[in-house]
Amino acid sequence: MPSNPNMTGAKLRGVLDGLGFEGVGSLLASGNLVFRTESTDAAALETRIQRALNAELGIAGGTIVREYAELRALVDSDPFHGLTHSRATYLVATFFKSAEIPTEISDFDDPLVRIVRIDPAARAILAVVDDSTGPTTAYMARLDKRYGKDITTRTWLTVQKIVKKLEQ
Known part of the structure; x- marks a missing residue:
């Protein structure tokens, strides 16, 4: 925050x-x-x-750790192939602290969100959010409500920057 x-x-x-x-x-x-x-x-x-x-x-919670190899494999898998991050295609990865993540999201009916993939190895949900009508905070709030606070959502650009920084 x-x-x-x-x-x-x-x-x-x-x-x-x-x-x-x-x-x-x-x-x-x-x-x-x-x-x-x-x-x-x-x-x-x-x-x-x-x-x-x-x-x-005094920071009470929220630490989620990922190894470089996990993030590198996720980036290399190119989950958003052909898509460019923009207001209409806001590419995000939601990481779960727990090793147990949903295997499917069948009732996540939102015309502004398209789940691209659930990646068990990275413990992440990859999604495209249409951010052109408002901020992605509604999507993230829905995830928090459904899965609790032991998750964090980052833009795909941020994930890629983290991997590059780890390679320095």
């Missing part, structure tokens, strides 16, 4: 630096952080990071 003064890139990076992670960097003003660590246990990392964010900055 960019409006939270404790969610500045510098403060968030400081917490991860304090945890001993390497190559800590932030991307955009929405809490996206990249880092390197020897640990491969994403759930343990989420818990460790979340505890530190809560203790040091």
Whole structure:
């Protein structure tokens, strides 16, 4: 949440630096952080990071970790082949914290949303949202209501930028 003064890139990076992670960097003003660590246990990392964010900055929840290989495979799969991000084709990926994600979304009847794919390996729903009539917040609110708060939605452009930043 960019409006939270404790969610500045510098403060968030400081917490991860304090945890001993390497190559800590932030991307955009929405809490996206990249880092390197020897640990491969994403759930343990989420818990460790979340505890530190809560203790040091009062940020109660929302940490979701993805490995570079997971994101690279997702980008390489080209789920939005032939589409360009625009107001009418707002390309988004919703990541689930849990390993259990829906296998289908049969009752997500919204003429402004087209589910492109559910990707179990990335624990993500990929969708195209028509943003020309209003913000995507309605779509995200529906996802929150249906699946809870342990999800996060990022534009496809942001996902691609995260992968590029991890490759630096």
